[in-house]
Amino acid sequence: MKSAPDSTPPHLAALLGQSVAHIDTPALVVDLDAMERNLRKMADYAKAHGVKLRPHAKMHKSAALSRRQMQAGATGMCVQKTSEAEALAASGVNDLYISNEVIAPAKLQRVAALARTLKSRGGRLAIAVDHLQGIAALARALGTDENLIDVFVELDVGQKRCGVAEPADVLPLAQAISRHTSLRLAGLQAYNGRAQHLRTVAERRAALDEVIARVRETRRIVEAAGIQLPLVTGAGSGTFGLEAGSGVFGELQAGSYLFMDADYARNQADPAQPAFEHALFVKTQVMSVSKSHVVVDAGHKSHAIESGLPRVHGEALEATGCSDEHTTLRATGSAPLPALGATLWLIPGHCDPTVNLHDWMIGVRGGLPAGTVAELIRVDARGCLD
Numbered sequence: 001m002k003s004a005p006d007s008t009p010p011h012l013a014a015l016l017g018q019s020v021a022h023i024d025t026p027a028l029v030v031d032l033d034a035m036e037r038n039l040r041k042m043a044d045y046a047k048a049h050g051v052k053l054r055p056h057a058k059m060h061k062s063a064a065l066s067r068r069q070m071q072a073g074a075t076g077m078c079v080q081k082t083s084e085a086e087a088l089a090a091s092g093v094n095d096l097y098i099s100n101e102v103i104a105p106a107k108l109q110r111v112a113a114l115a116r117t118l119k120s121r122g123g124r125l126a127i128a129v130d131h132l133q134g135i136a137a138l139a140r141a142l143g144t145d146e147n148l149i150d151v152f153v154e155l156d157v158g159q160k161r162c163g164v165a166e167p168a169d170v171l172p173l174a175q176a177i178s179r180h181t182s183l184r185l186a187g188l189q190a191y192n193g194r195a196q197h198l199r200t201v202a203e204r205r206a207a208l209d210e211v212i213a214r215v216r217e218t219r220r221i222v223e224a225a226g227i228q229l230p231l232v233t234g235a236g237s238g239t240f241g242l243e244a245g246s247g248v249f250g251e252l253q254a255g256s257y258l259f260m261d262a263d264y265a266r267n268q269a270d271p272a273q274p275a276f277e278h279a280l281f282v283k284t285q286v287m288s289v290s291k292s293h294v295v296v297d298a299g300h301k302s303h304a305i306e307s308g309l310p311r312v313h314g315e316a317l318e319a320t321g322c323s324d325e326h327t328t329l330r331a332t333g334s335a336p337l338p339a340l341g342a343t344l345w346l347i348p349g350h351c352d353p354t355v356n357l358h359d360w361m362i363g364v365r366g367g368l369p370a371g372t373v374a375e376l377i378r379v380d381a382r383g384c385l386d
């Protein structure tokens with residue numbers, strides 16, 4: 001059992017070593033045994049397929065979990081925000097990739113400061129760009145120091161989010177990066193978030209065929225101009241097996257695999273990649289009963305619902321409504337509804353924004369109903385949105 005960090009609120013610290021029954025509700029609970037099986041499976045998979053793993057820490061926002069993933073072989077962590085990078089760096093994570101564009105000059109000053117700090121510790125900061133102005137602003141913030149930061153050019157590979165629109169648009173950006181001494185052209189960012197949640201294997205494969213073709217075309221154009229793209233990075237928990245087997249992606253950024261949410265569970269399983277277990281739950285209690293339904297004490301201030309309502313772990317119950325502090329559940333079969341005071345375990349619809357609602361995750365060993373609280377995990381980058 002780990003000891004509680006100094007900053008742990010006393011009521012949480014008192015839980016260490018106690019049975020799961022002592023956890024008050026609502027609470028965010030991690031099944032550490034399931035999480036570690038997921039962690040190991042992904043690390044082994046990346047190793048066996050000869051690709052690097054840089055898991056996305058936007059999901060758990062935790063330095064302790066980042067360190068655990070890196071100890072298992074991850075080369076570093078992805079984050080989405082400057083402040084997430086700062087929070088993880090402050091807790092000792094030294095290899096970070098902001099897989100996102102940063103434009104504001106004040107924020108780029110922070111990026112520059114962090115790049116220097118990480119370099120001085122023997123670590124590294126990387127960042128994504130998708131515009132010449134962004135490259136110029138980044139270079140201005142970094143000054144003339146040599147080789148301070150790794151830069152990936154982002155290509156839109158079907159999500160219609162960030163990234164240059166066409167493979168040919170990557171070349172002028174790659175050339176511009178190469179002209180600045182402080183920047184090192186690290187490669188290409190090619191992530192299609194929409195493809196992760198396409199429900200059938202056939203749909204996801206079709207989307208990834210497109211992604212991979214665009215990456216190949218980009219490589220051809222950029223290399224024909226005499227510039228190398230050392231690494232192609234991307235992939236999420238829905239498609240990483242396709243990127244890993246593509247022969248063009250060198251790094252996987254999947255994040256959700258560690259916890260697995262109800263939305264991902266709706267994907268048809270792809271035999272080309274390992275399956276993961278649910279490891280993140282909201283412990284909740286039935287606070288009101290009626291003939292037709294029960295109400296539990298965790299609403300969408302406890303679990304995010306923008307990707308769908310939660311599932312109820314191991315019970316023939318479905319969520320039919322949710323408000324700030326309440327979720328309504330109805331029976332899906334003939335079993336009686338749970339009694340007033342009963343404990344239930346919700347599997348959140350979407351893990352990333354669920355974690356961001358909590359300061360702490362309670363780590364349990366030995367299973368949910370019968371296990372013991374073994375660890376308290378701080379959500380270090382909670383609320384780090386800038």
Ligand SMILES: Cc1ncc(COP(=O)(O)O)c(C=O)c1O
Pocket residue numbers: 056059078099191193196234235236237238253254255256257
């Ligand atoms: C750029 C980027 N890479 C990787 C991921 C990880 O995806 P997932 O958590 O679905 O595995 C995300 C998630 O949104 C992302 O935005």
